[in-house]
Amino acid sequence: MNKEYLIEKWLIGELTKEELEAFKKLDDYDMHIKIMEGAKNFKASEVSEVADLDSFYAKLDQQKTPAVEHNTWYKPFLKIAAAFAILVGIGSLFFLNSNTNIETMISEKISVELPDASTAMLNSKSEITFNKNDWTTKREVILEGEAFFKVAKGSKFDVITDAGKVSVLGTQFNVKNREGYFEVQCFEGLVNVKYKNHIKKLPAGKTFKVVKGMITSDTTLNQQPEWMSNVSSFKSVPFYVVINEFERQYDVVFSLENIDTSRIFTGGFVHTNLEEGLKSITLPLDLNYTLDSTNNIKLFKDKPKK
DSSP: OOHHHHHHHHHTTOOOHHHHHHHHTSTTHHHHHHHHHHHHTOBSSSSOBOOOHHHHHHHHHHHOOGGGTTOOTTHHHHHHHHHHHHHHHHHHHHHHOOEEEEEOOTTOOEEEEOTTSOEEEEOSSOEEEEESTTTTTOEEEEEEEEEEEEOOSSSOEEEEOSSOEEEESSOEEEEEEETTEEEEEEEESEEEEEETTEEEEEETTEEEEEETTEEEEEEOOOSSOGGGGTEEEEEEEEHHHHHHHHHHHHOOEEEESSOOTTSEEEEEEESSOHHHHHHHHHGGGTOEEEEOTTSEEEEESSOOOO
16 A cells, blocks of 8 residues: 555544554554654643544544534544644654764764854763754753863753763863763863762862762862873773773773783873883783784783793
């Protein structure tokens, strides 16, 4: 059967049993059902909402009096009106879906200009999402990974992560949200950090860090995060945090032989020289490594046997 014919009859509620079965077999059947569900919640005014056609007619039939039971001349007009309202609801769904999503690949860093001239610099393997249409009333960015923000002064600016929420008015700060690791550094102004039941105000030069649920505070003398200068630095973090970041910056894969990744590491590595970077993270822990042609790195304690 013709697809457009089936959709048109479905919108006005006149599918036969056979046509309904054919409609259910359409490739985009699920999408049409979701759109209908969305249209049910579309409000044309404060006192009316779009219902499915059968429910709409059932309510009208309940309100009829026996004296006017035979007057069904209005139904074609009601079907047209209901179909029109559904189409308006469909249009509103597409209009409201105006989210912008930007993500970086391994070893990639990019700068993103937000709608109000605020900027977000994304570290490798990071992602942000924001809504351009709602920006004037709600300055909100959803972050996965790590990003440095320069926020133009104005209304409240929120960075939402699955670990915590960072709120500011106008400032410069860095948010790192990786698996088991959440860190906020304030470089200018004042940052409000909400992590579970903890609320912390960070002035410039202060750091809030959570590793495996353990909260610590620290200070920084830097004017911006070091990763923006192609250096990853760490202070008292488990070694697995360093390994994970190294893989994001160099597109390599580590294999470990009897390595305790919970050991605490303080130090860093450059993003521009693989060999130098490897030396920086292995020598402090007295580790050795081999690197093959496919960028697989083996870490071990003892020197390889001949």
